[in-house]
Amino acid sequence: MKKSFEEWVQEIAEGASNREIAMKAGIPMTTFHRKWTKGEFTAEDAVTIARAYGRNPIEALVEQGTLTPDDVRNAGVHPIEEFTMLELSREILRRVQQQAAPDYLDKPIDETAKDIL
Numbered sequence: 001m002k003k004s005f006e007e008w009v010q011e012i013a014e015g016a017s018n019r020e021i022a023m024k025a026g027i028p029m030t031t032f033h034r035k036w037t038k039g040e041f042t043a044e045d046a047v048t049i050a051r052a053y054g055r056n057p058i059e060a061l062v063e064q065g066t067l068t069p070d071d072v073r074n075a076g077v078h079p080i081e082e083f084t085m086l087e088l089s090r091e092i093l094r095r096v097q098q099q100a101a102p103d104y105l106d107k108p109i110d111e112t113a114k115d116i117l
Contacts (some may be wrong), residue, residue, distance in 0.1 A: 005041055012053045025052040060081040 003011075013021045035041050041049075041087050043066040049053035050060035061067040080088075096105075108117075 003063075004039065005046065005064045006039065008060075012050075012055055021049070021052075025049045034085055061095060 015023075018032060018036055019029055022029045024030070025045075027035075027048065032042055035045060035106060041064055043061055043064060044081065046060040046064035046066065047057040050057045058067065062069060062072060064084070083091075
């Protein structure tokens with residue numbers, strides 16, 4: 001049985017009260033309560049709640065029903081488990097190269113080890 005969006009919110013909020021969830025998401029309590037009881041959360045609400053809890057907004061949109069898993073797959077968004085080690089390694093390298101590299105990344109490993117230890 002598929003869980004409701006409200007059940008997903010409870011899961012990611014780890015049992016927080018509706019008041020706490022509303023406050024963390026920045027949604028007025030009366031608005032949150034009305035949407036909760038009627039099951040009328042919008043896509044924008046789903047994204048706001050997901051971001052408040054550090055979750056992927058796309059996951060929230062699927063749970064909320066705005067997007068289907070097929071929509072996500074067709075958009076080229078894949079779970080990390082579907083990437084190869086080579087693809088993940090290239091992405092890590094790309095991200096490291098975009099940032100200012102710490103000095104130890106340009107030194108031979110034995111010198112870096114001496115500096116750290």
